[in-house]
Amino acid sequence: MFKTTTVTGENILKYWRTGADLSQAKFAATIGVPLRTYEDLESGRAKIRDVHISAACWAMIKLASESPLKLGFLPLEIAAVAKRLMDTENPPPPTTSSG
Numbered sequence: 475m476f477k478t479t480t481v482t483g484e485n486i487l488k489y490w491r492t493g494a495d496l497s498q499a500k501f502a503a504t505i506g507v508p509l510r511t512y513e514d515l516e517s518g519r520a521k522i523r524d525v526h527i528s529a530a531c532w533a534m535i536k537l538a539s540e541s542p543l544k545l546g547f548l549p550l551e552i553a554a555v556a557k558r559l560m561d562t563e564n565p566p567p568p569t570t571s572s573g
Contacts, residue, residue: 487530488516490549494537504533531555 491501502512506529514520531552538548538556548556 485516485518485522486527487512487522490530490534491516493549494534496537501533504537505529
């Protein structure tokens with residue numbers, strides 16, 4: 475999994491958090507880690523593991539569900555996955571051909 479942004483090379487957790495205008499404390503609580511652990515992840519003192527990225531993705535989706543912006547709240551890479559999941563769960567009705 476990705477640990478940095480493809481655009482700036484910035485820590486992906488910090489990139490998502492600042493893009494969502496969240497404090498470190500709010501984002502840490504939402505992903506389910508103590509603030510000190512989150513601070514260490516964001517500063518590079520602790521290694522970001524796949525479990526942290528997964529928790530952050532789910533946290534962003536949860537926060538988006540509470541936002542009036544919905545998918546517009548999400549970073550593009552997470553929004554694309556969420557949209558594919560929603561499309562899979564709610565496929566369009568089959569078309570019928572008359573003939």
